[in-house]
Amino acid sequence: MSKRYVDVDRELFCKSLEAKGFIPDPEAFGELVYMRQHHMDLTMYVKIYTSMSIRGGDTRKCGKDAIRVMLIFSNPVTGRSGCLYKTPRVYRTGSQEAVIERTIERAREAYGAGVKRVRGEK
Numbered sequence: 001m002s003k004r005y006v007d008v009d010r011e012l013f014c015k016s017l018e019a020k021g022f023i024p025d026p027e028a029f030g031e032l033v034y035m036r037q038h039h040m041d042l043t044m045y046v047k048i049y050t051s052m053s054i055r056g057g058d059t060r061k062c063g064k065d066a067i068r069v070m071l072i073f074s075n076p077v078t079g080r081s082g083c084l085y086k087t088p089r090v091y092r093t094g095s096q097e098a099v100i101e102r103t104i105e106r107a108r109e110a111y112g113a114g115v116k117r118v119r120g121e122k
Contacts, residue, residue: 003093008100010052016100017048020107030054038071038111040118044084045072046110048103051092066091067099069106071114085113 017034025033025047032052038044051065066089074081087106092099116122 006092006094006096006099008092008096012096013050013100016104020104022048028054038114040115043074043076044114045074046107047072048107067103069103069110071110084117085110
């Protein structure tokens with residue numbers, strides 16, 4: 001696999017995430033964030049920080065940022081949140097399709113961490 005940087009098309013990336021059940025985080029600012037609620041614990045969300053400006057455009061330029069995927073807890077009473085699990089960053093190398101696939105793999109990893117957490121596994 002090539003290690004060269006690739007731009008990731010916003011429309012292709014967003015449609016791919018939405019096809020997997022992710023929606024834009026309405027509380028995000030600055031950076032476009034996608035989220036999906038965990039079905040076993042409705043206070044947990046898998047969030048994908050896309051490295052795309054919320055105002056539009058494709059991903060940031062080479063070396064500026066990477067895509068981050070996390071399992072987040074959101075307290076429904078206080079509105080506070082915190083990170084429960086962080087996956088390795090997704091670097092934009094190879095092809096657009098490879099970047100999208102790695103992002104979805106990381107989202108599955110974070111979702112799996114949520115399953116383990118609910119079940120009391122380590």
